[in-house]
Amino acid sequence: MDYAATGEAALARIGAAQELDALEALRVEFLGKQGSISGLLKTLGGMSPEERQTVGPQIHALRESVTAALAERKEALESAVLNARLAAETVDLTLPAPAAPRGSIHPVSQVLDELAEIFADLGFAVATGPEIEDDWHNFTALNIPESHPARAMHDTFYFPDCDTAGRKMLLRTHTSPVQIRSMLQHGAPIRIIAPGRVYRSDSDATHTPMFHQVEGLVIDKGITLGHLKWTLETFLKAFFEREDIVLRLRPSYFPFTEPSVEVDVGFALVNGKRVLGGSGDEPGHGWMELLGSGMVNRKVIAAGGLDPDEWQGFAFGVGVDRLAMLKYGMDDLRAFFDGDARWLGHYGFSALDVPTLSVGVGARA
Numbered sequence: 001m002d003y004a005a006t007g008e009a010a011l012a013r014i015g016a017a018q019e020l021d022a023l024e025a026l027r028v029e030f031l032g033k034q035g036s037i038s039g040l041l042k043t044l045g046g047m048s049p050e051e052r053q054t055v056g057p058q059i060h061a062l063r064e065s066v067t068a069a070l071a072e073r074k075e076a077l078e079s080a081v082l083n084a085r086l087a088a089e090t091v092d093l094t095l096p097a098p099a100a101p102r103g104s105i106h107p108v109s110q111v112l113d114e115l116a117e118i119f120a121d122l123g124f125a126v127a128t129g130p131e132i133e134d135d136w137h138n139f140t141a142l143n144i145p146e147s148h149p150a151r152a153m154h155d156t157f158y159f160p161d162c163d164t165a166g167r168k169m170l171l172r173t174h175t176s177p178v179q180i181r182s183m184l185q186h187g188a189p190i191r192i193i194a195p196g197r198v199y200r201s202d203s204d205a206t207h208t209p210m211f212h213q214v215e216g217l218v219i220d221k222g223i224t225l226g227h228l229k230w231t232l233e234t235f236l237k238a239f240f241e242r243e244d245i246v247l248r249l250r251p252s253y254f255p256f257t258e259p260s261v262e263v264d265v266g267f268a269l270v271n272g273k274r275v276l277g278g279s280g281d282e283p284g285h286g287w288m289e290l291l292g293s294g295m296v297n298r299k300v301i302a303a304g305g306l307d308p309d310e311w312q313g314f315a316f317g318v319g320v321d322r323l324a325m326l327k328y329g330m331d332d333l334r335a336f337f338d339g340d341a342r343w344l345g346h347y348g349f350s351a352l353d354v355p356t357l358s359v360g361v362g363a364r365a
């Protein structure tokens, strides 16, 4: 048998193989269990020692050259496959950019983030409380007893049944119950804001049954009305991003603060629109009622488990939706909660427009 010729024929077929599958078929044909070269190796057993000595090396050489040729061809075909894939998978940088992502941050969410940022800078933590509240936290502990007319004023949504502990349950009418919860949970001193949803049975262009408030509470030693005024001024200047915000404090009444102050902010009429800034007493200016506040009533501090002879504080509550309307110029509160994509597209914020004090809490993308 001409082993050299057999080898050449095999190498020629291996070199001509164009596919990995075809190459594998050749490997099986030559070197598989039933393969032709494997068959030749088996013939060695039936040979005489002399014959084996001359033929053996030729068959082994044949097998080695075929094995090497298969490996070499396999590597060549594999790299050809890889190169073809790399060529097909290149990114075409001339393709147009994908459409801008839809969706935006609701102005209320944006303003809540702005508030958290501003007050964090003043050392306030964010506290929360339940929207389904009991009558004690929402009213009684805040010095609004059962017979108090303020209960009727709040247009409360009550649940028909009491909870398992026999408490009358309701949707909280303000964020002030978080004052009580914070004192009971953490003791004093306290510096918190408590933003969240509140509910009142009321609805027109400036009232919705659900709206947002942010409560502020500071409890410490030696706290005065001066601290309250400075805090509100600093907050409102940072929020409206103007230095000329002027406040007017008017005596008022809330059961949970004593004394109580209603805070007005000065505005100018520009083309029939109210623009915050400057004193409301200047010609062409006016005052707008903005928020309720006061020194925390001694009875409320006691209901929070603290000694009112030792601890004093101030509190304020302000409508978040109203702040958003004033800052970003919406005029119908109901549109806030309609979920109209056009309104959200117009007034919404980019997810990348994160409020920070360094960049500005109101920057719009």
Ligand code: PHE
Pocket: 173, 174, 175, 176, 215, 254, 257, 292, 293, 294, 315, 316, 317, 318
């Ligand atoms: N809770 C009051 C309201 O909803 C606002 C307020 C809070 C007033 C804290 C004084 C102090 O109208």
